[in-house]
Amino acid sequence: MEYIFIDTSGLYALRNESDKFHNKSIEIYQRIGNSGEANLIITNFILCEFINLINMRKNHKYAIKCLDFIQKSSFIHTDRINPSTEKNAINIFKQNSDKNYSYTDCTSFAYMKVNNIKKVFAFDQHFKQFGFELIK
Numbered sequence: 728m729e730y731i732f733i734d735t736s737g738l739y740a741l742r743n744e745s746d747k748f749h750n751k752s753i754e755i756y757q758r759i760g761n762s763g764e765a766n767l768i769i770t771n772f773i774l775c776e777f778i779n780l781i782n783m784r785k786n787h788k789y790a791i792k793c794l795d796f797i798q799k800s801s802f803i804h805t806d807r808i809n810p811s812t813e814k815n816a817i818n819i820f821k822q823n824s825d826k827n828y829s830y831t832d833c834t835s836f837a838y839m840k841v842n843n844i845k846k847v848f849a850f851d852q853h854f855k856q857f858g859f860e861l862i863k
Contacts (some may be wrong), residue, residue, distance in 0.1 A: 729765040731862060733803065734849035737830070737855070738769070738777045742793050743785070748850045755848055755862055759768050766802045767848060772834045774805055812837045828853055 732780045740752035759765055769777075774797065780788040797803050808816070815837035820830055828836075832853050839847070839859060848862045855861050 730768045730804075730842070730844050731759060731765045732835065732844050732847045732849075732859075733735045733769050733773070734847055734851050734854065735773055735780060736850040737848040738773070738797075739780060740850055742781065742796065743838060747859075750819060752848075752850075759848070759862070766804055767800075767847075768804045768844070769797070770834060770838050771805065771807045772831045774809045776831050795848075806838070808834050808838060812841050815841065826853070826856070828857075832857075 736748075737752055737755070740746040740748035741756055743749060744759060744794075748753070774794075777792055778790050782792050794820075797805065813834060816830070816834040820828065820833040820835050823833075834849070835847075835860075836857050839845070844859075846862055848858045852861075
C-alpha cells in the first residue's frame with residue numbers, strides 16, 4: 728500500500744472550517760480514504776506542529792479533539808523521526824539557507840526521501856519546490 732505524507736497545512740485545512748483550503752482538503756481526504764489504495768502518514772514533528780497550531784489559533788479543547796481524530800483514524804498513521812533522519816533534516820536545513828524552509832519542513836523532506844514517499848497532501852508550496860508531488 729502506498730503512503731501519502733500529510734503536512735500540517737493539509738491537516739489544518741482539514742480540521743479548520745474557516746481555512747481557504749478546507750473544502751479542497753475534505754475532497755482530497757475523502758478521495759484518498761475511499762480509494763483504499765493509500766494511507767496517510769505524518770511524523771511526530773507534524774503532529775506536534777499541528778496540535779500546537781490548533782491550540783494557539785482555536786483552543787485546547789479543540790486541539791484534544793483533533794488529536795483524538797488523528798489517533799482514531801483508520802488511515803492516518805504516525806511515525807517518529809529517528810536520529811538518522813533528523814541528521815539528514817539538519818543537512819537539508821543548512822544547505823537551503825536561500826529558501827524559507829522551516830525545520831519541520833526539512834524533517835518532512837528527509838523522512839519522505841528516506842521512505843521513498845513522493846506524494847504529499849499539503850498546501851505548502853515548499854514541498855513542490857523541493858520536488859514532491861502535491862495531491863490536488
